[in-house]
Every structure is written in C-alpha cells, then in structure tokens.
Amino acid sequence: MRVRFPRLFRRLAPRYGPHYGVAAQGVLRGLGLVYILAFWSMASQIPALNGPEGLQPLGALMSYFREQAGGWAPAWFPSLLWISVEPAFLLGVMGCGALAGVGLLYGFFPWVSGGIAWVCWVSLLQVCQPWMSVPGDLLMAEVGLVALFLTRPMERGYPPTDRMASRLTGIVLLNGVLCKAMFSSGMAQLGGDAAWGKATALFRFFETQPLPTAFAWHLHHLPETLLKYGVWGLLFLELALPFYVVLPRIFRNMLAGGTALVAVGVLMCGYHGFLPPLLLVLAFSLVDDVSWRRVLPEGWGPPAATSLYRPGVWGGSVLLVWLPLLTLQTAGVPRGNGGGWMARPWMAVEAVLGRAHASNRYGWFSEIPDRRYELSIQGSVDGRQWIEYRFKLKPTDPRQLPHVSMLHLPRLDERFVQLAQDVARDGSQPPPSWLLRLAERLLVNDPRVLTLFPGNPFPDAPPRFLRFGLYEYRFADPVTRREKGLRWEREFKGFYGPVFRRT
Numbered sequence: 001m002r003v004r005f006p007r008l009f010r011r012l013a014p015r016y017g018p019h020y021g022v023a024a025q026g027v028l029r030g031l032g033l034v035y036i037l038a039f040w041s042m043a044s045q046i047p048a049l050n051g052p053e054g055l056q057p058l059g060a061l062m063s064y065f066r067e068q069a070g071g072w073a074p075a076w077f078p079s080l081l082w083i084s085v086e087p088a089f090l091l092g093v094m095g096c097g098a099l100a101g102v103g104l105l106y107g108f109f110p111w112v113s114g115g116i117a118w119v120c121w122v123s124l125l126q127v128c129q130p131w132m133s134v135p136g137d138l139l140m141a142e143v144g145l146v147a148l149f150l151t152r153p154m155e156r157g158y159p160p161t162d163r164m165a166s167r168l169t170g171i172v173l174l175n176g177v178l179c180k181a182m183f184s185s186g187m188a189q190l191g192g193d194a195a196w197g198k199a200t201a202l203f204r205f206f207e208t209q210p211l212p213t214a215f216a217w218h219l220h221h222l223p224e225t226l227l228k229y230g231v232w233g234l235l236f237l238e239l240a241l242p243f244y245v246v247l248p249r250i251f252r253n254m255l256a257g258g259t260a261l262v263a264v265g266v267l268m269c270g271y272h273g274f275l276p277p278l279l280l281v282l283a284f285s286l287v288d289d290v291s292w293r294r295v296l297p298e299g300w301g302p303p304a305a306t307s308l309y310r311p312g313v314w315g316g317s318v319l320l321v322w323l324p325l326l327t328l329q330t331a332g333v334p335r336g337n338g339g340g341w342m343a344r345p346w347m348a349v350e351a352v353l354g355r356a357h358a359s360n361r362y363g364w365f366s367e368i369p370d371r372r373y374e375l376s377i378q379g380s381v382d383g384r385q386w387i388e389y390r391f392k393l394k395p396t397d398p399r400q401l402p403h404v405s406m407l408h409l410p411r412l413d414e415r416f417v418q419l420a421q422d423v424a425r426d427g428s429q430p431p432p433s434w435l436l437r438l439a440e441r442l443l444v445n446d447p448r449v450l451t452l453f454p455g456n457p458f459p460d461a462p463p464r465f466l467r468f469g470l471y472e473y474r475f476a477d478p479v480t481r482r483e484k485g486l487r488w489e490r491e492f493k494g495f496y497g498p499v500f501r502r503t
Contacts, residue, residue, distance in 0.1 A: 019289040019305045020171045021161030024150045030281040031147050032104030035117045038274055039098040041408045048448045049131050051087050055434040058085040078356055080123040093120050107158035111151045118144035122356050131411040135364050136275035141357040146173040165305030169315035171285055176326040178282040179242035181362045183330050186238030188363030201368055202227040207475050208369040210417040211271035211393045214401045220475050237262055252286045259283035271393055273409040325349055329361050372473045373424040375416055379463030387457045395473055398488040412452045423496050431497045439466050443502040466500040
C-alpha cells in the first residue's frame with residue numbers, strides 16, 4: 001500500500017527512509033542476465049552429459065529416484081523433467097528458461113518470467129547430477145526464489161524506481177542470503193582446513209582450485225607476507241563485514257563494496273561458475289536510492305520515493321518464517337534435533353525448501369588440497385604412440401593456462417578435477433559409470449561427447465585404445481616460465497583403471 005505524507009515528511013522520508021528502487025530493478029535485471037548465460041551454458045553441454053546417449057542418461061537417474069521414493073518421487077525430487085526426458089523436451093526447458101531470463105532482463109511480466117526461469121533452473125539442478133554441483137548452482141536457486149518478492153505477480157513491466165522503492169521484503173531476504181553465504185563460508189573455512197587459521201591457505205589455493213587462470217599463476221608467486229594479508233583480509237570480509245548489514249547506510253555500502261571485491265577476485269583467479277555474478281547481484285541489493293542520488297550527477301539519480309515500508313500480512317509472515325531460518329543457518333545450527341526444540345519448526349521449513357534447493361548451507365573453499373592431481377585421457381591407434389585429449393579449461397598442456405575467466409563453465413572439466421583428487425586419495429576405487437561411458441563414446445568418436453572437448457585428436461578414425469593417466473601438477477616458477485615457456489610442471493603418478501579397447 002502506498003502512503004501519502006505531508007510535505008515536510010515527504011522531504012524527510014527520501015533522505016532517511018529505506019528506499020531501494022534501483023536495487024530492486026538492478027537485482028531483477030542482473031538475475032535475468034545470469035539466467036540467460038546459465039541456460040545457454042548448460043544447453044551446449046547437457047545433450048552430451050545427460051542425454052539418452054550421454055555420459056549419465058537422465059532416464060536411468062529418474063528410474064533410480066522412482067525406486068527410492070516410489071510414487072512420491074516427483075514430490076521428493078520436483079522437476080519438470082518428470083514429464084519427459086527426451087532431448088527435445090530437455091532443450092525446450094532450457095530454452096524456456098533462457099527466454100524467461102530475457103523477460104526478466106527487459107521487464108516483460110517480471111514476476112512470471114522470474115518464476116518460470118527459477119522453475120526451469122531447479123528442474124535441471126534436481127536431476128542433472130553430478131554435473132551441477134558447484135556453489136553458484138545452489139546459490140542461483142535460492143536467489144531466484146527470494147528475488148520474486150521484489151515484484152508483484154500481475155505487473156506487466158517494471159514500474160518507476162520510486163514506486164518499487166519500498167519493496168523491502170525481497171531486499172531484506174536477499175541481504176540475509178548474502179550474509180548467510182559469506183559468514184557461514186568464513187566459519188566453514190576456519191573450522192575446516194587448518195591452513196585458513198594459520199593464514200597459509202592462499203599458498204596453495206590458487207594452484208589447487210578446480211580451474212585456475214593465468215592471473216592465478218601470478219597471484220601464486222606473490223610474497224608469502226602479502227598472501228597472508230590476503231587471507232586475513234578475506235576472513236575479515238566474510239566474518240566481520242556481514243554484520244554491517246544492520247548498521248547505517250555507509251556501512252551497508254562498505255559491505256556492498258567488500259562483496260563486489262570478493263566477486264571480482266573469484267572471477268579473476270578461476271572459473272567458479274556463476275558464483276561471482278551472483279555475488280555482484282547480491283551486493284547491488286545493499287545500495288539504497290539515497291546513495292545513488294549522491295553519486296550520480298543531478299538528474300541521473302532515481303527520483304525520491306514518497307512511501308515507507310509496510311510489509312503487510314504476507315510480507316510480514318514471510319519475514320517471520322524466513323529470517324529466523326537464515327539466522328539459524330548462518331549460525332551453523334545443525335539440522336534435525338541437534339538444534340533443540342526452538343529450532344525444530346524452522347528446520348522443518350528448511351527441509352521443505354531444501355527439496356527445491358531454495359534453502360542451502362554454504363561452505364565455499366573450506367577444504368584446500370595439499371597437491372594438485374589431474375587425470376589425462378590418452379588414446380592410441382596402435383597401442384604404442386599415445387595422443388592426449390585436451391580439455392577446454394582443465395590443465396592439460398603444461399604450456400597453456402586460460403587468461404580470462406568466462407561465465408561459461410565446462411562441467412566435464414570441473415568434474416574431472418574432482419575425480420582426480422578422489423583417485424589420488426584412494427586409487428583402489430572403481431571408475432564411476434560416467435567415466436566408463438565416456439571411454440566407450442570416445443572409442444567410437446561420438447560427435448555429441450566430442451563437443452565437450454576443444455578438438456578431436458583422432459579426426460580420421462577413432463582410437464583403438466584408451467587409458468587414463470594420473471599426474472601431479474605444480475605451478476612452474478618464474479624462471480622456468482621465462483626459459484621454457486611452461487605454466488605447469490607435472491609428474492606422472494600412474495594409470496587409473498584398465499586400458500579400454502575397441503572391439
């Protein structure tokens with residue numbers, strides 16, 4: 001409800017009142033852009049990953065869900081893909097999600113567009129495992145639902161910013177999600193790898209993160225003192241800065257700047273999916289209209305709003321349920337009965353929202369491997385001369401390292417890095433089913449699977465033999481880089497699994 005104030009109060013309200021019209025529109029438009037990029041990225045990979053002839057067909061996974069939950073499987077694992085797992089329907093879901101992202105970006109029925117994009121994303125996230133397991137995937141599902149509280153279901157487009165300025169239910173929830181994600185990740189780091197407490201985590205983070213960039217190579221060779229200061233600064237941003245959300249405007253703007261700094265740092269040093277742009281979207285939700293009017297030239301800033309925040313019954317109920325849940329998750333209260341009788345009602349809410357990945361717990365980068373291991377794919381026509389398959393972003397050629405982080409995440413590359421770490425810890429475990437299927441598909445030059453690689457080393461005829469080699473990778477020092485042109489130094493550790501042969 002819009003409230004009219006006397007002239008004196010209309011002059012005071014814009015200065016001291018909580019107005020976030022620019023933030024509301026910026027979050028929705030930014031989220032729409034992220035949706036477009038995310039669905040485009042998945043559409044280029046999912047036929048090879050989860051298609052009928054892919055590495056892990058959706059049909060087999062859906063059958064497993066039905067065996068586990070019976071007729072209640074669609075309720076326990078909600079997804080549009082229960083309707084069909086055919087490639088055309090799968091691509092249609094991603095196409096609808098991308099078009100809904102366009103609608104959210106340009107303000108075409110934004111609530112409906114945002115809801116469609118969120119449903120399509122959750123539908124993929126629910127069943128496209130293990131490929132969609134990076135932090136940004138879960139964060140997008142939570143942010144996508146919360147952002148729906150910034151607009152109204154029947155709006156055909158975005159109203160002027162002064163009319164959106166008092167929609168604080170969504171702003172408050174977005175701020176809560178940001179603070180939960182940052183603070184809980186900082187606590188997980190302190191309680192996880194001992195290197196964070198010793199301020200030595202960055203000594204090996206840049207080298208062992210899943211998909212580093214060339215900029216990470218330069219950061220890795222900074223003086224150790226600077227890297228220690230970097231750890232302390234990051235922990236301050238994650239553990240202390242989130243409390244600024246309840247302080248006056250200048251502190252909230254500092255929180256926004258700190259979050260943006262973390263996002264840019266993560267974006268520059270490695271490929272972490274859509275985590276950096278989502279952090280930027282959440283940072284934008286912290287800056288109110290008064291701050292924009294002070295920074296932008298006169299006439300460019302948003303007009304002053306004349307309504308103060310009144311959540312109403314619906315908004316008040318949402319805040320009453322959701323904010324305690326965010327607080328419990330931020331504080332690390334365990335699920336189930338471990339949180340005590342006071343926490344049980346909200347843990348039940350978390351269980352319900354968790355079915356759609358709309359309420360998550362985060363612990364980014366809490367564990368840092370001591371060493372980096374990589375699995376290589378080697379093919380041969382005669383069994384004597386072996387040629388290595390190159391990946392799009394995963395370290396393969398010791399001379400190459402991607403220079404700029406894109407917003408496209410090759411899911412196979414990221415999964416191979418995680419598998420290599422698991423193999424290094426326990427090489428006796430059998431190869432996963434998707435790896436066996438990958439070997440089968442490469443032995444016949446399957447064109448769908450080959451789209452996951454930048455090129456085919458066997459264009460004329462498929463290889464007759466295939467094997468997986470395990471290597472330890474280390475960043476080359478500056479002298480080696482200058483003399484030999486190497487970004488990496490690697491050491492062979494052995495083979496993983498059998499030698500596959502085409503019959």
